[in-house]
Amino acid sequence: MRSRWSYVYFAFYLLLGVVLLFLNNDLSKAVITLMNVIIVLVPLIGTIFGVMYYYNSKEFTELLLAQPLKRSSIFLGQYLGVALSLSMSLILGLGLPFVFYGLFESSAIWDFSLLLITGTFLTLIFTALAFNIALSNENKIKGFGYAILLWLFLAIIYDGLFLMTLVMFDDYPLDKLSLIGTMLNPIDLSRTLILLKLDISALLGYTGAVFKQFFGTNFGLIVSFIMLTIWIILPVLRILFKAKKKDF
Amino acid sequence: MKNIISFLVVVFISNAAISQALEVCSDCEISTLKEAIRQAKDFDTIIVKKGTYKEYDVIINKPLTIIGEDYPVIDGEFKGEIITVISDNVTLDGLFIKNVGTSYTEDYAAVRVRESKNFVIQNLVLEKLFFGIYIEKSRDGKVFHNKIIGDAVEEYNSGNGIQLWYSKNIQIEHNFIQHVRDGIYLEFSDGCTIKNNVSALNVRYGLHFMFSNDDIYEDNTFENNGAGVAVMFSKRIKMYNNIFKENWGTASYGLLLKEINDAEIVGNTFADNTIGINVEGTNRINYKHNTFKNNGWAIKVKGACYKNIFTENNFLYNSFDIAYNSKVNDNEFNRNYWSNYTGYDLDKDGVGDVPYRPVKLFSYIVNRTPETIILLRSMFIDIIDFSEKVSPIFTPDNLLDDHPQIKKILW
Amino acid sequence: MVIIEDLHKRFGKNQVLSGLDLTISEGGVFAVLGPNGSGKTTLIKSVLGMVIPDKGTITVLGENIKKKSDYRHKIDYLPQIANFPSNLKVKELIKMIKDLRAFTNAEDQLIELFRLEPFLDKKLGNLSGGTKQKVNLVLTFMFDSPLIILDEPTSGLDPISLIRLKDLIQKEKAKGKTILITSHIMSFVEEVSDEIVFLLEGKIYFKGTISELKNKTNQPDFEHAIASILIDNHA
Numbered sequence: 001m002r003s004r005w006s007y008v009y010f011a012f013y014l015l016l017g018v019v020l021l022f023l024n025n026d027l028s029k030a031v032i033t034l035m036n037v038i039i040v041l042v043p044l045i046g047t048i049f050g051v052m053y054y055y056n057s058k059e060f061t062e063l064l065l066a067q068p069l070k071r072s073s074i075f076l077g078q079y080l081g082v083a084l085s086l087s088m089s090l091i092l093g094l095g096l097p098f099v100f101y102g103l104f105e106s107s108a109i110w111d112f113s114l115l116l117i118t119g120t121f122l123t124l125i126f127t128a129l130a131f132n133i134a135l136s137n138e139n140k141i142k143g144f145g146y147a148i149l150l151w152l153f154l155a156i157i158y159d160g161l162f163l164m165t166l167v168m169f170d171d172y173p174l175d176k177l178s179l180i181g182t183m184l185n186p187i188d189l190s191r192t193l194i195l196l197k198l199d200i201s202a203l204l205g206y207t208g209a210v211f212k213q214f215f216g217t218n219f220g221l222i223v224s225f226i227m228l229t230i231w232i233i234l235p236v237l238r239i240l241f242k243a244k245k246k247d248f
Numbered sequence: 249m250k251n252i253i254s255f256l257v258v259v260f261i262s263n264a265a266i267s268q269a270l271e272v273c274s275d276c277e278i279s280t281l282k283e284a285i286r287q288a289k290d291f292d293t294i295i296v297k298k299g300t301y302k303e304y305d306v307i308i309n310k311p312l313t314i315i316g317e318d319y320p321v322i323d324g325e326f327k328g329e330i331i332t333v334i335s336d337n338v339t340l341d342g343l344f345i346k347n348v349g350t351s352y353t354e355d356y357a358a359v360r361v362r363e364s365k366n367f368v369i370q371n372l373v374l375e376k377l378f379f380g381i382y383i384e385k386s387r388d389g390k391v392f393h394n395k396i397i398g399d400a401v402e403e404y405n406s407g408n409g410i411q412l413w414y415s416k417n418i419q420i421e422h423n424f425i426q427h428v429r430d431g432i433y434l435e436f437s438d439g440c441t442i443k444n445n446v447s448a449l450n451v452r453y454g455l456h457f458m459f460s461n462d463d464i465y466e467d468n469t470f471e472n473n474g475a476g477v478a479v480m481f482s483k484r485i486k487m488y489n490n491i492f493k494e495n496w497g498t499a500s501y502g503l504l505l506k507e508i509n510d511a512e513i514v515g516n517t518f519a520d521n522t523i524g525i526n527v528e529g530t531n532r533i534n535y536k537h538n539t540f541k542n543n544g545w546a547i548k549v550k551g552a553c554y555k556n557i558f559t560e561n562n563f564l565y566n567s568f569d570i571a572y573n574s575k576v577n578d579n580e581f582n583r584n585y586w587s588n589y590t591g592y593d594l595d596k597d598g599v600g601d602v603p604y605r606p607v608k609l610f611s612y613i614v615n616r617t618p619e620t621i622i623l624l625r626s627m628f629i630d631i632i633d634f635s636e637k638v639s640p641i642f643t644p645d646n647l648l649d650d651h652p653q654i655k656k657i658l659w
Numbered sequence: 660m661v662i663i664e665d666l667h668k669r670f671g672k673n674q675v676l677s678g679l680d681l682t683i684s685e686g687g688v689f690a691v692l693g694p695n696g697s698g699k700t701t702l703i704k705s706v707l708g709m710v711i712p713d714k715g716t717i718t719v720l721g722e723n724i725k726k727k728s729d730y731r732h733k734i735d736y737l738p739q740i741a742n743f744p745s746n747l748k749v750k751e752l753i754k755m756i757k758d759l760r761a762f763t764n765a766e767d768q769l770i771e772l773f774r775l776e777p778f779l780d781k782k783l784g785n786l787s788g789g790t791k792q793k794v795n796l797v798l799t800f801m802f803d804s805p806l807i808i809l810d811e812p813t814s815g816l817d818p819i820s821l822i823r824l825k826d827l828i829q830k831e832k833a834k835g836k837t838i839l840i841t842s843h844i845m846s847f848v849e850e851v852s853d854e855i856v857f858l859l860e861g862k863i864y865f866k867g868t869i870s871e872l873k874n875k876t877n878q879p880d881f882e883h884a885i886a887s888i889l890i891d892n893h894a
Binding site for chain 2: 036160199200211
């Protein structure tokens with residue numbers, strides 16, 4: 001499925017990559033800035049684009065529904081179409097300027113790969129969440145509203161509440177709670193993956209044994225990736241479930 | 249004229265005859281080091297041939313030069329101290345000393361120098377030791393090019409690699425120290441130079457100063473120690489061009505400064521440490537041309553610190569640049585490069601047009617509730633940090649770098 | 660051909676179909692009529708599997724359609740509002756639908772019939788409503804399926820195309836196909852359909868030929884017959 005928007009998205013990331021490299025003159029620094037941008041921006045674009053795509057292609061979906069196709073394959077196809085084209089735009093858009101800048105000779109290549117992997121995960125997750133919202137809301141305006149709210153909640157509000165909880169209960173052992181809190185939000189989860197790479201020195205300053213096991217070994221990396229995968233699977237299953245029951 | 253020359257020749261030859269060389273080997277006339285020392289006269293040279301000598305409590309009580317050929321092994325069999333120097337002008341060279349006894353009441357060392365002057369200890373290899381080279385109440389000595397490999401696991405039952413106690417003017421250079429408690433430890437020792445050493449994987453500190461003044465350490469590497477270097481209760485220490493890296497852990501830091509005054513910290517690199525420099529109660533310290541890279545906290549300031557000046561340092565990609573636990577600030581930050589700086593330079597003079605605030609609100613929160621570290625780099629945290637930056641409430645409002653550099657500083 | 664038993668469907672509080680039974684035998688043109696909101700489209704979409712019934716069974720060509728999709732190979736469906744992805748070309752859309760279903764060559768003939776050649780390379784977003792409807796018709800008729808469902812096929816068509824559509828329907832009927840039509844244009848229905856099904860409040864009010872309807876309502880023409888049903892039921 002061709003879409004103008006995925007080109008726009010591609011161009012946007014291309015521009016972002018070039019501008020960052022130009023401003024920073026330094027690959028590692030650009031990668032760090034990107035990481036901060038990615039974990040906020042990718043979910044936003046994933047949600048908005050997912051919702052928009054769903055509503056825009058509604059009639060086409062109906063056309064397909066009358067064809068001898070399984071509902072699950074129609075919706076899975078649409079979901080993958082959007083999510084993968086967004087992911088490709090992300091990977092190519094950011095990848096090209098960095099490759100030309102000499103990424104392969106740089107030590108930042110692992111950080112950068114992690115960045116792209118995380119970005120892809122986030123795209124898959126948030127497009128799935130967006131489809132869920134759109135499937136559950138016939139009203140476009142409402143759907144968009146919920147999508148923005150979801151993003152706002154997971155990107156900012158959740159962390160605010162999380163921080164308040166931690167500060168309020170700081171007399172209790174909190175390391176498990178804080179890790180669980182992180183697992184429940186895909187943005188935080190991706191952020192943790194990036195922290196593991198960038199801020200391991202600071203993270204190891206904390207005493208908790210659970211923390212230490214999580215951040216000090218590969219355990220954290222593995223658990224985070226498993227959780228991210230679950231974060232894709234659950235919404236996708238719900239898309240299939242909803243799609244089976246929905247009337248058009 | 250001819251007579252004078254022949255006289256000189258005679259003098260020379262007889263001198264050489266006086267300063268004779270004794271050989272020690274397992275099937276020689278002299279088969280132990282102790283026996284050789286007993287037979288030797290002042291200023292003799294003892295050559296120890298390759299072999300294993302099971303000896304301990306070897307006391308060198310006259311000015312001797314002891315040279316090992318192909319690293320003869322002196323095995324103390326864990327019975328106590330191995331070599332003790334109590335005379336001036338002693339040189340030890342090229343020995344492999346191992347199996348020092350461990351005691352909870354006495355600090356047994358592989359080599360101890362007590363109340364002596366002008367000693368040289370070089371090219372030794374020390375293994376399985378309690379204390380390595382222990383220098384007490386001595387002065388004007390050299391400790392060069394030794395390799396000290398311990399097997400310390402816990403602090404309480406291990407000793408230090410090189411320890412100086414009430415000593416003056418000692419040069420410690422090109423030593424390689426691993427797996428002991430403190431790599432190098434100075435207590436009440438002044439005017440010492442510590443240069444080009446590598447101190448790594450030690451249980452406590454790579455280098456440790458207590459109540460020692462006017463010392464200088466430069467071009468050393470401190471890596472992966474419990475903590476890099478601790479400088480406590482000392483004055484006028486110069487720290488130049490050292491590398492502090494990968495000191496990871498809860499109470500771990502590249503450099504700990506506690507109650508020290510008038511020090512110079514120039515040209516050092518702090519990389520990948522949990523805390524780059526932990527500062528507690530220090531005054532009048534100059535930090536210049538240091539690089540802080542990828543540390544959890546580049547500098548953590550606790551307690552009262554006055555008139556410290558940070559200029560032209562590079563702060564690169566640290567999770568936190570500076571953390572303060574109080575609202576007052578009497579220290580100066582000027583012309584540093586901060587990779588976290590987001591300002592601009594419209595007049596293109598290489599200096600950012602808006603000041604940089606190196607202390608973030610979030611570092612306060614983390615200080616209070618350490619678990620919140622997991623929210624590092626969250627957008628919410630960025631927002632509260634930003635609001636704090638705009639109107640400081642919790643952080644010292646005069647703590648800023650008015651001339652943040654736009655490009656990394658090169659020197 | 661199509662057997663519907665005890666079909667119930669409710670959208671929120673609105674009970675659209677309540678216990679509808681209908682059998683459509685093979686061959687001929689059936690028109691599904693009824694006032695707005697009587698459940699025509701819901702009925703058709705239920706047969707297509709686009710609306711999931713709350714209760715009841717639907718059998719198409721001897722097969723219960725619940726949770727199936729393959730039976731749609733035997734149905735050609737013309738949706739009411741044809742809104743295609745606007746960035747696709749007409750040609751591409753036709754090719755895509757062909758890829759989804761089966762190979763066919765009938766589209767050339769249909770394109771010619773509706774004079775669509777000049778539009779083949781245009782994007783669907785730039786077409787007028789009538790032209791889109793023609794494309795829609797091509798997509799529907801290019802497959803040779805035994806059951807054809809047309810939801811408001813006449814909308815937006817010019818008179819010439821309308822005549823062609825009627826011809827097309829007659830031709831398909833002659834092949835022995837079953838054709839299900841909904842329309843608001845009574846003259847069109849009267850002209851093409853063999854039998855009508857009249858829906859009212861989610862149930863079948865009348866099923867039979869047009870002449871039977873005229874007799875039942877005592878009205879001389881079809882349009883008045885329909886009108887009288889509506890008046891009677893609201894009076």
